[in-house]
Amino acid sequence: MANHDHHEETPAPTTYGDGEIYGVLAEYDTPGELIDAARKVKDAGYTDFDCYSPFPVHGIDEAMGIKRTILPLIVFGGGCTGLLAAFSSSGG
Numbered sequence: 001m002a003n004h005d006h007h008e009e010t011p012a013p014t015t016y017g018d019g020e021i022y023g024v025l026a027e028y029d030t031p032g033e034l035i036d037a038a039r040k041v042k043d044a045g046y047t048d049f050d051c052y053s054p055f056p057v058h059g060i061d062e063a064m065g066i067k068r069t070i071l072p073l074i075v076f077g078g079g080c081t082g083l084l085a086a087f088s089s090s091g092g
Helices: 031-043 060-064 071-089
Strands: none
Touching: 031 060
16 A cells, blocks of 8 residues: 555644535544544544444444443343244244
8 A cells, every 4th residue: 555644733624615614534544543543533522423444443433432332232132032932932
């Protein structure tokens, strides 16, 4: 990959043309750079942002401040309930 060095710390203008800036896009060469950038964005106080990668980046959820949910436990409980219901109804 080419070594891109356009990650300069320059403040973005608050307006563009007739309106305000809606978003900012940045590209990083390594997963570590993406995690560092996500951590800096979160620490700067931004709450509505996302990170995209063509492969899973371990640690990005923590860097973005995304908290774990109880959804996996609910899905596991539903699966166990379904399994028990299937075994109890086939006891004929």
